Amino acid sequence: MSLAPFHLAIPVHDLPAARAFYGEVFGLEEGRSSDHWVDFDFFGHQLVIHEHPKMPYQDNAHTNAVDGHDVPVPHFGVVLGWDDWEALAKRLRERGTEFVIEPYVRFQGQVGEQATMFLLDPCGNALEFKAFKDMGQLFAK
Incomplete structure (x- = not known):
């Protein structure tokens, strides 16, 4: 079975902190970006962090x-x-x-x-x- 890369977009309420986390902690390569979102190569998959107000589950999972x-x-x-x-x-x-x-x-x-x-x-x-x-x-x- 060959796997196709997935695309996942997630909300982040602090874009600079999330960008540093995914880029520096994981060492992920950035793709395209804007002032409100950033693409990352997430182990061969496309992860996009989108600036968005905090979601309830982000406080109390x-x-x-x-x-x-x-x-x-x-x-x-x-x-x-x-x-x-x-x-x-x-x-x-x-x-x-x-x-x-x-x-x-x-x-x-x-x-x-x-x-x-x-x-x-x-x-x-x-x-x-x-x-x-x-x-x-x-x-x-």
């Missing part, structure tokens, strides 16, 4: 329990290769990132075993990054 953790809803992110996930976790830790859920392996020894971590951008948008040692487990039941 709802959570659902998953594997003993409170997972913020809504959230987005990407599935990385295992080595890339480990490198990203290291990069984020070295930059003193505050995690909502620290990097760990979820569902160990079960169907769907995966590495995961959750964090918030400066505007309260929740991100999840995950990896599978066996990508065949991505949709396994």
Whole structure:
């Protein structure tokens, strides 16, 4: 299966802080931009941050329990290769990132075993990054 890049536009109430976060913390390359939005190459996908007043979920995220953790809803992110996930976790830790859920392996020894971590951008948008040692487990039941 070949994957097509997704396009995701998210609201940010502090465009300069969000621009620095995605550009410097993650090291993402910028694409086009204006005074009110910025495109980023988000691990091969198109992420656009759009200046917008704060949304209610950016202050008080709802959570659902998953594997003993409170997972913020809504959230987005990407599935990385295992080595890339480990490198990203290291990069984020070295930059003193505050995690909502620290990097760990979820569902160990079960169907769907995966590495995961959750964090918030400066505007309260929740991100999840995950990896599978066996990508065949991505949709396994």
